Amino acid sequence: MSCPECNARVEFEHWESVTTTLDPEMLRVVLEGRINLATCGKCELSIYVDTPFLLSSPENHYMIWFMTEGMPSELDDDVPEFFKSAPKYQEYRQKTRMRVVRNRRDLAEKALIFESGLDDRVIEYVKATLRFSRQPGRKHSDSLVFAGRLPDGKIWFDDLEGEELAIMPPGAPTLTFPNC
Numbered sequence: 001m002s003c004p005e006c007n008a009r010v011e012f013e014h015w016e017s018v019t020t021t022l023d024p025e026m027l028r029v030v031l032e033g034r035i036n037l038a039t040c041g042k043c044e045l046s047i048y049v050d051t052p053f054l055l056s057s058p059e060n061h062y063m064i065w066f067m068t069e070g071m072p073s074e075l076d077d078d079v080p081e082f083f084k085s086a087p088k089y090q091e092y093r094q095k096t097r098m099r100v101v102r103n104r105r106d107l108a109e110k111a112l113i114f115e116s117g118l119d120d121r122v123i124e125y126v127k128a129t130l131r132f133s134r135q136p137g138r139k140h141s142d143s144l145v146f147a148g149r150l151p152d153g154k155i156w157f158d159d160l161e162g163e164e165l166a167i168m169p170p171g172a173p174t175l176t177f178p179n180c
């Protein structure tokens, strides 16, 4: 790969997938939004290589596909028919949460939610509620990002627009649902 800024040759490790149990240190890289991030040795430009990427966790039962705009989002597309009809596959699909994300921020957030043992649908609901209660008229505010779970069970959100940090008490939002 060559640097788009200075044209120097840039070497970097390209990942198409990471399995959390096999590469626990790479999970950290994904959570920090640094997966497939190259840095030019000459001009120090950060180059985000946004190619299809799969993060899977057999331990926490989730798979997250990072697919940039315009790529297929139908998860089963590449699975052969005979495999799909196998009982094992059906069982696997039932137990594994499968998600598609379109940017690396969402990839990191989704992974952090699942690694924290939470249900992403509940988190999205809580975010929508917080957003609405703070600014009812605002249409496109998606600046709230799940930021972690405190030892006492509280979950917190970061506002990327830097306005505030919202903290939810422990309780209902931490519910998880099977078969999602």
Ligand SMILES: [Zn+2]
Pocket (backbone or CB within 6 Å): 003, 004, 005, 006, 007, 008, 040, 041, 042, 043, 044, 045
């Ligand atoms: Zn460069």
